[in-house]
Amino acid sequence: MRVGIVAGEMSGDYLGAGLMRELRARFPDIRFEGIGGPRMEAEGLTSLYPLEALSVMGLVEVLRHLPRLLGIRRDLARRFRERPPDLFIGVDAPDFNLRLEERLRAAGVPTVHYVSPTVWAWRRGRIHQIRRAVDRMLCIFPFEDAFYREQDVPATFVGHPLADEIAMVPNRSAARESLGLAEDATVVAVLPGSRMSEVKYLGPVFLETVAWLHRHRPDVRYVVPCATERIRAHMRSLVEAHTDGIPVTLVQERSRECLAAATVALLASGTASLEAMLHKRPMVVAYRVSFITGWLARRLVRVPHIAMPNLIAGRRMVAEFAQEAAVPGNLGPATLDLLDNPERRAALEAEFGELHGRLRQNASAQAAAAVADLLERHTEARMPEGTA
Structure with a gap:
């Protein structure tokens, strides 16, 4: 054959x-x-x-x-x-x-x-x-x-093959140990995208959101996986400009370990939101592109949601913000709400487990x-x- x-x-x-x-x-x-x-x-x-x-x-x-x-x-x-x-x-x-x-x-x-x-x-x-x-x-x-x-x-x-590959119960302790994070730490994984074009739009917004969160929860630690060395260098300059003195750790690649280690994730829409869901991580999702691209997308794209968990579930499970709504004034409070709400996180983790089973x-x-x-x-x- x-x-x-x-x-x-x-x-x-x-x-x-x-x-x-x-x-x-x-x-x-x-x-x-x-x-x-x-x-x-x-x-x-x-x-x-x-x-x-x-x-x-x-x-x-x-x-x-x-x-x-x-x-x-x-x-x-x-x-x-x-x-x-x-x-x-x-x-x-x-x-x-x-x-x-x-x-x-x-x-x-x-x-x-x-x-x-x-x-x-x-x-x-x-x-x-x-x-x-x-x-x-x-x-x-x-x-x-x-x-x-x-x-x-x-x-x-x-x-989905990723649902077969990612464990139903992620090993948070092992992920935190490999990243040098304390077992009892409150951790936010920040994923602004795997392409430089995404990072240029969302990187500054996400780190300004980190600064906003730090004023309300100074105990939180942040880990940022970077897909390439170029992105890591760019993010390093943004960290120095927006979050000087805040505990932000940049790592090369290792996005899955960062998600497994996290309490909550702040991330770009796309595959990252699917991976966060499969790792059972409550999340806040953002989408930002150029004005022209965003204008065209509003007229051409016919979906009610941008976050993959929301698309799969057919309803708004996680907070999502697009274009002019993707600002620290929205992203920060939505992330803080998850950090301060263990019951809400537990409910999302259970629902993500059900969705994982449907894809597995x-x-x-x-x-x-x-x-x-x-x-x-x-x-x-x-x-x-x-x-x-």
């Missing part, structure tokens, strides 16, 4: 490798060909291009590299149409993979897309392309498959089962009538 598979960035490489591993357990003779990173290559992928060839972020950067990206997609479409695989799997990267899936499906190749585009939030017109391109959508959030059923797109909720579905195995089901259905459809 031969499977085409394409991931567009490191997160896709992680997801693709888990799926490949489970598929190999079901089909020992399976072969994989396409584009992926080191994890997928370790699972046996023959990568036709380096993963970095597709890992382009930002509108300007994509436009600059567009001829090369289109050339890669044309080459993959040609290869897979000349020698059709038994199945093609696009892992995330919808702007690249959906068009490729559409071409291959039209040529008779069954297609799977792993990780739903946020079509339920914005650019809903893409659903027409998805309907043409995808035989099966694999969804990582429980509210997504219902959306696709309404749109007449076959979809399967498989759960052994995602890679569930995804492989959905792929195997599609392969079986496709094989049966191609069998001459009367054969078994």
Whole structure:
């Protein structure tokens, strides 16, 4: 059996490798060909291009590299149409993979897309392309498959791999020991983002919020994970400017340890809010971008919440503040309310545990089962009538 598979960035490489591993357990003779990173290559992928060839972020950067990206997609479409695989799997990267899936499906190749585009939030017109391109959508959030059923797109909720990876009961004591924090300390984890663009908008606001909190709770300690050395240097200058003398510890990476160690988290919306939820950490969530981007988002994005726990639960569980509302005068009191309210924290931790359980579905195995089901259905459809 031969499977085409394409991931567009490191997160896709992680997801693709888990799926490949489970598929190999079901089909020992399976072969994989396409584009992926080191994890997928370790699972046996023959990568036709380096993963970095597709890992382009930002509108300007994509436009600059567009001829090369289109050339890669044309080459993959040609290869897979000349020698059709038994199945093609696009892992995330919808702007690249959906068009490729559409071409291959039209040529008779069954297609799977792993990780739903946020079509339920914005650019809903893409659903027409998805309907043409995808035989099966694999969804990582429980509210997504219902959306696709309404749109007449076959979809399967498989759960989120992070929910499988992160322990149901985080080890706070071990995390605090590794970070040099006292067992009985009150700790706020501050996560302004993993990209410099996020940090430039939220870093000053978050540290001004730390200064606000220090005036009300001078006993609190703060730990700030920094995704890169550049971000750490930038945050160091902000700490000196806004929180001189306040116990703020900057660490390189280690965001999960910081969340596990925390009493409460103050963080940017996105994956960090999902990880905080999985670590059962009460949180306050903020979102800030440029005025123009924010103006466009208000008109294009159709979701009632920005925090992932609120989206998953379908209601406002945690405090969230966007754009001009993301200021110390709002973030500080919301964080202080959690610090001063152990009953509220305990209730949130219990609710986060329930949500973790909903996402903890052994995602890679569930995804492989959905792929195997599609392969079986496709094989049966191609069998001459009367054969078994």
